[in-house]
Amino acid sequence: IDLEYLVTVMGRARQLRRLWLADNIIGRKGCASLAKLLRNRESNLEELSLFHNSIKDSSAIVLALSLAKNTKLRVLALGDNEIAGAGFSAMLKLVCNYSSIDDIVKSNHSLSSIGMGWPGDREVIERDLGADDGNIFHASLRLNRHSDKMLVARHKILWNHVKGNINIGNSQFATGAMPHILCWVVNFSNETDANFRRLDSVYRIIRSLPDLCRTDTVSLPPKANSKRSKTSIVRRLRQFATRSGF
Numbered sequence: 001i002d003l004e005y006l007v008t009v010m011g012r013a014r015q016l017r018r019l020w021l022a023d024n025i026i027g028r029k030g031c032a033s034l035a036k037l038l039r040n041r042e043s044n045l046e047e048l049s050l051f052h053n054s055i056k057d058s059s060a061i062v063l064a065l066s067l068a069k070n071t072k073l074r075v076l077a078l079g080d081n082e083i084a085g086a087g088f089s090a091m092l093k094l095v096c097n098y099s100s101i102d103d104i105v106k107s108n109h110s111l112s113s114i115g116m117g118w119p120g121d122r123e124v125i126e127r128d129l130g131a132d133d134g135n136i137f138h139a140s141l142r143l144n145r146h147s148d149k150m151l152v153a154r155h156k157i158l159w160n161h162v163k164g165n166i167n168i169g170n171s172q173f174a175t176g177a178m179p180h181i182l183c184w185v186v187n188f189s190n191e192t193d194a195n196f197r198r199l200d201s202v203y204r205i206i207r208s209l210p211d212l213c214r215t216d217t218v219s220l221p222p223k224a225n226s227k228r229s230k231t232s233i234v235r236r237l238r239q240f241a242t243r244s245g246f
Contacts, residue, residue, distance in 0.1 A: 017046045018049075023051065023053070038070050046074045051115065054082065057082075060086075068108065071109075074112050075111075077114065092133055096156050104166075105153045109144050132163055164204075
């Protein structure tokens with residue numbers, strides 16, 4: 001199949017929404033051609049099926065890079081290929097680049113499926129990415145289905161703060177916004193061990209911004225490192241949030 005010519009033609013087909021190219025063994029060369037289509041801002045393609053196409057890590061990376069600014073593709077079906085750690089890492093970085101808060105905001109918030117939703121597929125992805133990154137990857141894809149992209153970005157930021165990948169306390173958020181952010185963290189959870197993670201998440205913000213606690217209602221001991229101290233901080237934050245109407 002001559003994908004180079006096909007991509008040139010499809011680039012002009014603005015009504016094209018779905019493209020099925022399964023079982024064509026397109027390999028790296030074919031993925032490089034498709035990457036041009038995915039980078040084309042005039043393309044309205046929403047679903048691209050690439051099942052069983054001898055796609056390896058290098059090709060998956062090419063596809064991931066081509067989707068960095070694509071806000072239309074929802075499904076990129078990659079099942080039954082030869083993708084492993086590096087390829088899945090590129091896909092994770094695409095939908096949730098937790099190098100920094102700014103990078104998370106700039107991540108792709110549109111791609112919601114890579115066509116690997118079976119339990120066996122999930123095990124493969126989590127084996128190659130690790131349990132934490134695997135969970136963030138799957139959760140990011142699910143969250144990308146939401147139409148409110150600001151909400152999507154906010155949740156990704158909270159997830160990665162809770163996981164310890166970033167520290168919101170080191171960000172450039174205005175100090176006045178921090179009470180809101182602290183309340184989001186206190187009330188946010190999608191973890192089985194959520195309580196401890198939530199306490200640690202709040203504590204890291206406060207340790208980075210101790211001035212937040214210099215009020216008549218909330219105070220932080222200078223060397224409060226125990227779980228009990230963290231629990232006390234969260235309790236006072238809840239009281240502070242309730243009185244402040246957050």
